[in-house]
Amino acid sequence: MRNGFAVASQHADMDWPHDPDGEEGSEGRRKYGHAVIAKKVDEEEDFPLDRDEFVDEYGDDPIRLDYERVVSLREIFEGVDQREFADFVDFHKAVGRAMRENGYWFYEGADQFVDGEA
Numbered sequence: 001m002r003n004g005f006a007v008a009s010q011h012a013d014m015d016w017p018h019d020p021d022g023e024e025g026s027e028g029r030r031k032y033g034h035a036v037i038a039k040k041v042d043e044e045e046d047f048p049l050d051r052d053e054f055v056d057e058y059g060d061d062p063i064r065l066d067y068e069r070v071v072s073l074r075e076i077f078e079g080v081d082q083r084e085f086a087d088f089v090d091f092h093k094a095v096g097r098a099m100r101e102n103g104y105w106f107y108e109g110a111d112q113f114v115d116g117e118a
Contacts, residue, residue, distance in 0.1 A: 033104060036063050037073065037095055043088040051083050065104055076104055 040058050041049065059074035079098035085091040099105045 033063060033065050033076075033099060034092070034096060037076070038088075038092065040073075041088065041091060047085065047087050047091075049085045049091060051077065051080060051085070071104065076102075078102075079104075 040054075040061070055074055055077045059072060059077070061073045062070045063073050063076060064070050076095070076099060079102040080094050081098075082090075082094040085094060096105070
Protein backbone atom coordinates (compact mmCIF):
# COMPACT_ATOMS: atom_id res chain seq x y z
CA MET A 1 0.00 0.00 0.00
CA ARG A 2 1.10 3.53 -0.73
CA ASN A 3 -0.49 6.53 0.98
CA GLY A 4 -3.27 4.35 2.34
CA PHE A 5 -4.33 3.05 -1.08
CA ALA A 6 -3.68 -0.23 -2.81
CA VAL A 7 -1.43 0.31 -5.81
CA ALA A 8 -3.34 0.76 -9.04
CA SER A 9 -1.96 -1.27 -11.89
CA GLN A 10 0.02 0.44 -14.59
CA HIS A 11 -0.77 -0.55 -18.12
CA ALA A 12 2.78 -0.71 -19.44
CA ASP A 13 1.74 -2.48 -22.62
CA MET A 14 -0.90 0.09 -23.57
CA ASP A 15 -0.08 2.05 -26.68
CA TRP A 16 -0.57 5.63 -25.46
CA PRO A 17 -1.34 8.23 -28.13
CA HIS A 18 1.45 10.41 -26.69
CA ASP A 19 3.98 10.55 -23.86
CA PRO A 20 2.21 11.78 -20.71
CA ASP A 21 5.21 13.96 -19.88
CA GLY A 22 5.56 15.39 -23.40
CA GLU A 23 8.78 16.30 -25.15
CA GLU A 24 9.72 18.85 -22.50
CA GLY A 25 9.15 16.47 -19.59
CA SER A 26 5.94 18.26 -18.65
CA GLU A 27 7.33 21.78 -18.50
CA GLY A 28 10.62 20.72 -16.94
CA ARG A 29 9.07 18.44 -14.34
CA ARG A 30 6.34 15.85 -14.18
CA LYS A 31 2.75 16.81 -13.56
CA TYR A 32 0.58 14.22 -11.90
CA GLY A 33 -3.04 13.13 -11.82
CA HIS A 34 -5.48 15.91 -11.16
CA ALA A 35 -3.17 18.61 -12.55
CA VAL A 36 -2.89 16.77 -15.87
CA ILE A 37 -6.67 16.39 -16.11
CA ALA A 38 -7.29 20.04 -15.23
CA LYS A 39 -5.07 21.20 -18.11
CA LYS A 40 -7.52 19.59 -20.55
CA VAL A 41 -10.29 21.97 -19.49
CA ASP A 42 -10.73 25.62 -20.45
CA GLU A 43 -12.25 27.26 -17.39
CA GLU A 44 -13.78 30.08 -19.45
CA GLU A 45 -15.22 28.14 -22.39
CA ASP A 46 -15.90 24.50 -21.47
CA PHE A 47 -18.67 24.86 -18.89
CA PRO A 48 -21.14 23.46 -18.38
CA LEU A 49 -19.09 20.36 -19.17
CA ASP A 50 -20.59 17.00 -20.08
CA ARG A 51 -18.70 14.07 -18.54
CA ASP A 52 -19.36 11.63 -21.38
CA GLU A 53 -18.28 14.09 -24.09
CA PHE A 54 -15.12 14.88 -22.12
CA VAL A 55 -14.30 11.17 -21.77
CA ASP A 56 -15.07 10.56 -25.46
CA GLU A 57 -12.52 13.23 -26.37
CA TYR A 58 -9.78 12.51 -23.81
CA GLY A 59 -10.54 9.01 -22.49
CA ASP A 60 -7.51 7.32 -24.02
CA ASP A 61 -5.07 10.00 -22.88
CA PRO A 62 -2.47 8.86 -20.34
CA ILE A 63 -2.62 10.33 -16.85
CA ARG A 64 0.52 9.93 -14.76
CA LEU A 65 -0.59 9.26 -11.18
CA ASP A 66 2.88 9.23 -9.67
CA TYR A 67 6.42 8.48 -10.72
CA GLU A 68 5.52 4.81 -11.35
CA ARG A 69 1.91 4.64 -12.51
CA VAL A 70 0.11 5.77 -15.64
CA VAL A 71 -3.56 5.05 -16.35
CA SER A 72 -6.04 6.31 -18.91
CA LEU A 73 -8.33 9.23 -18.19
CA ARG A 74 -11.21 6.87 -18.96
CA GLU A 75 -10.13 4.61 -16.11
CA ILE A 76 -10.20 7.50 -13.65
CA PHE A 77 -13.59 8.70 -14.88
CA GLU A 78 -15.16 5.28 -14.34
CA GLY A 79 -15.47 6.47 -10.73
CA VAL A 80 -16.99 9.88 -11.55
CA ASP A 81 -20.76 9.55 -11.13
CA GLN A 82 -21.68 13.15 -11.87
CA ARG A 83 -22.80 13.60 -15.51
CA GLU A 84 -22.42 17.37 -15.87
CA PHE A 85 -20.25 19.98 -14.20
CA ALA A 86 -21.50 23.54 -13.77
CA ASP A 87 -18.05 25.09 -13.39
CA PHE A 88 -14.37 24.38 -12.77
CA VAL A 89 -14.80 24.02 -9.00
CA ASP A 90 -17.64 21.52 -9.47
CA PHE A 91 -15.44 19.56 -11.90
CA HIS A 92 -12.46 19.55 -9.51
CA LYS A 93 -14.52 18.35 -6.58
CA ALA A 94 -16.06 15.45 -8.50
CA VAL A 95 -12.77 14.33 -10.07
CA GLY A 96 -10.83 14.68 -6.81
CA ARG A 97 -13.45 12.72 -4.89
CA ALA A 98 -13.41 9.90 -7.47
CA MET A 99 -9.61 9.79 -7.50
CA ARG A 100 -9.41 9.54 -3.69
CA GLU A 101 -12.18 6.94 -3.45
CA ASN A 102 -10.59 4.72 -6.12
CA GLY A 103 -6.92 4.84 -5.13
CA TYR A 104 -5.72 7.26 -7.81
CA TRP A 105 -4.67 10.03 -5.42
CA PHE A 106 -0.93 10.18 -4.77
CA TYR A 107 -0.82 13.25 -2.56
CA GLU A 108 0.21 12.33 0.98
CA GLY A 109 -1.99 13.80 3.66
CA ALA A 110 -4.92 14.56 1.36
CA ASP A 111 -7.32 13.15 3.95
CA GLN A 112 -6.40 16.03 6.29
CA PHE A 113 -7.97 18.51 3.86
CA VAL A 114 -11.13 16.62 2.96
CA ASP A 115 -14.16 16.40 5.20
CA GLY A 116 -16.19 14.11 2.95
CA GLU A 117 -18.57 16.95 2.08
CA ALA A 118 -16.90 17.83 -1.24
